Amino acid sequence: MAISLAASRVLIVDDNEFNRKSLALIIRRAGLTQIEFAENGVEGLRKVASFRPDLVLLDVNMPVMDGLEMCRQLRRSATHEELPVLFQTALDSDEEQVRCFEAGGSDLISKPIKPGECVARVRHQLEKRKLFNDLANFRERVERELKHAQAMQLSLLPEPKRLQAIAERYELVLDAHFETSSELGGDFWNVYPLDDNRVAFLIADFAGHGITAAINAFRLHTLIDRFPMQHVPPSEWLANLNGALKDVLPTGQFATAFFGILDLHTDTLTYASAGAPNPVLGVGGDIRLLDSAGLVLGASRRAKYVDRSLRLPRGGFLFLYSDALIECSGEGNGPIGQDGVPDVLRGALAINRTQPLIPLLDHFYARTKQPLRDDLTTVWIARRP
Template identity: 80%
Template sequence: MPVPALSLSDCRVLIVDDNEFNRKSLALVIRRAGITDIAFAENGREGLAAVDRFRPDLVLLDVDMPVMNGWEMCEALRRNATHEELPVLFQTALDSDEEQVRCFEAGGSDFISKPIKPGECVARVRHQLEKRKLFNDLAAFRERVQRELSHARAMQTSLLPEKRRLAEVADRYGLTLDAHFETSSELGGDFWGLYPLGDRRLGLLIVDFAGHGITAAINTFRLHTLIDRFPMHHVAPSQWLAQLNAALKDVLPTGQFATAFFGILDLATDTLTFAAAGSPNPVLGTPASTKGDGPDIRLLDSAGLVLGASRRAHYVDRSLRLPRGGFLFLYSDALIECGGDEHGPLGQDAVPDFVREALAKDRAHPLGPMMDSFYARTRLPLRDDLTAVWVARRA
């Protein structure tokens, strides 16, 4: 079934020619294509003024004219960013290869030879105008998509703890809290949160959905609506993860899943109790037993079936001491899986040393040096979403 031709009734065409007969003849021809909004100019200088005033969708431009010829006018148009993409159709009696090349070098989109052949003229005019319409439609669509993605990104970012919230929680619980969040595209599949559970207990959650982009981002919104359904008070982390897993199994499409770490920091007992669902191994640091030594740093066991894969998933609670002066470092797998041209991925086993190097540079806020080191060795844009969270108890 043939595709219907686009209507050109709303298109504007500027004819620039020093010969009145040629101007009228061209106008008569292009009206056959349904174009009625036509303006005229007698030389290149008048033509430039008419372009700014008339805002044409196409310029039919003669080459040999007084005051300013067609080549000069076209070159002037292309120097103006506003008219870089304006179609210019040269009309010329010069049919040598050199002259035709000169038209294109001046910035012309195409040309028609004199004497004008009506059928060819209409076809070339229609081709240029239809192409411009399609290009403008595509540009408008792209702009709309970018605008909507920007709004969606702002909505997704609003789900995460903002700086003021971090400062409030840090002061309430005697912590240092720093975080970094970056998506590999406009939207991502990482999520993390802080959940006060009274004056002495704080919940910590980090989730990484498979993939990235729009699908993964939609899953983070699903997750956010589910979290409020399952109170964290008086529930072990393993039980809470099991509830969340069952709910995600109901809403996630087949093949989609998430890794997760959920811990509760109890300041009264100096303990961190956590359960995990296949997340990257967090780093736990505790003050050294010998004065003057650096902190004891180790990777935590974060084994567990990913969320959303099976209703029968079982999660295990683990409890460790996290006294004053200790810290917890949580991160998504982009930290250990993204590399660059000169350096391969960091890898899981290298994370403790990665943390030690950052602590040597800034003991109070090592997340900054960690991110500097990561980006120095990593190719951009990132292949996956990156979340990094530093939680330290003040000494």
């Protein structure tokens, strides 16, 4: 499909009036009507600033300032680094061509001007510029929209004030880190007060990352409110969520998940899992991985989930995370791996007992290549002594 150049602007810089008129006549035949003129490089630079051309037809030899110097000055400006400059010269030697290109020229046409060649080279430069501008505008729009989408995704996570209020209400220490491998990601987590004694936690990780995974995270967020958590065990709630996700997720897309309810009155954590990375439970001096077996969400409507209950008294903690923590690696360093998480956590607790996520993440990033190849979420839930 032919690209319309009707809106393109051309500046002709030549000290010879006959040459200026001849060039204008030639390019008007190509459908270009927005044309301005300058007689030397100094005037040409002023016209570039005021007329803002899409292409400059520039003579090499002119008084006051020649075309080579004018082109060099244009290239010193970031605004005009990519402005097409088409030199016209009567010299056809290799040395002359080298001089023009070293000054920053985009292409050359030889004198006397051949109308067909001139039109073809002008069209080529203008079409290339238009394509580059369209691509740059598209990229700018996509980046702008991705930033808006990123802000929307971050709004799905617990706000710091809300997190602090929940921590105070239930006498907990809550800390979390959320990072996507690109502008958008498929991780999700949240905390849900149920009543004066019970609080629920959910962490989910959709397959893949980027826009598709982020759309699925938004889908998850809209589905959660359909299923009240107060009066059903975690296994039943997770099964309900699985059925709803099965209806909306495309084939082959799924999520791992952990959903647990902490009862502060009985010091009991009851949870169900859908193939999430093994959480870490710490009670007293015992730090161990929990069983998190279960079919991933969205894969089968017939999936069944199992409730598991254990003690989480005051002073104990629960650590949740997405698989980036155990699968990402760096040059010369293998991944932490599932079985390595308790030891890494012990080391972090030895450095900072109250905020172990800080040294834990320091350890992770020190051995992991950036940027991450998967989305990372870590959640620290500790009961105050």
